[in-house]
Amino acid sequence: MDLSGSQKFNAPPQQVWNALMNPTVLKETIPGAQDVQVSGNSITMTVNVSLPVLGSNTFVLGADIQQQTPPSHAVLAIDRSGSFGSIKGHVTIDLAPVDAGTNLTYTAHLDLGGRVGMADNPIGQQAAKSGLNSFFKNLETKV
Numbered sequence: 470m471d472l473s474g475s476q477k478f479n480a481p482p483q484q485v486w487n488a489l490m491n492p493t494v495l496k497e498t499i500p501g502a503q504d505v506q507v508s509g510n511s512i513t514m515t516v517n518v519s520l521p522v523l524g525s526n527t528f529v530l531g532a533d534i535q536q537q538t539p540p541s542h543a544v545l546a547i548d549r550s551g552s553f554g555s556i557k558g559h560v561t562i563d564l565a566p567v568d569a570g571t572n573l574t575y576t577a578h579l580d581l582g583g584r585v586g587m588a589d590n591p592i593g594q595q596a597a598k599s600g601l602n603s604f605f606k607n608l609e610t611k612v
Contacts (some may be wrong), residue, residue, distance in 0.1 A: 470589045472597055473576040476605040480612040482564040482571045486540030488612045489562070498607035500600050503527070510534040512545070518600075528553060532560070540564055547579065554583020573605075 478485050488494045492512075496505040501517040512532045519525040532545040545560040558579035565572050581589045588596070 470579045470581055470594060470597065471577065472579075472594065472601070473574075474598070474601065475572055475574040476609075477567065478571045478573065478609055478612055480570060482566055483540040484612050485564055485571045485573060485608075488608060489543075494608070494611050498604055498611060500603045500607075510537075526553060530556070535559070550583075552584075554581065554585035556581055556585060 488498075490507060492505040492507045495507075495512075495514070496502045499505065499514065499516060501519070502514055503517060504515040506513045510533055512534070513529065514531070515527060515529050517525060517527045528551070529549075530547070531549055532547045534543055535546045536542065536544040541564050543562045545562070547559065548557045549555065556579055558577065560575060560577040563574045565574075587593070
């Protein structure tokens, strides 16, 4: 599954970066998040996700921060598997100042296997985009 997009924030890059690295803010802004932990270069979250075909399930997801140049760039690596299937890939996030705010751009390439692999279709991609849009809308209220 490939996803990409951008979001503008009415806050400087450092403020957006700080929010993205804050587990409390992430828990309050990620749809369905029940718990978020940031420890060193690892992010772990427990999220209730409702996806077409898979229904509603609680997943423990994690990412390792492979690269970071605060407050402008991060690359997250994802390599998780469980009864739901597997997710392996990377997400690149870039923050750039624009006027008095920040433009966040992201690209993600995720290989989905097993049951979760059924979400790699136009309906699943639309559901993922909808979740990202909700996240960004929630995040805007926190920065």
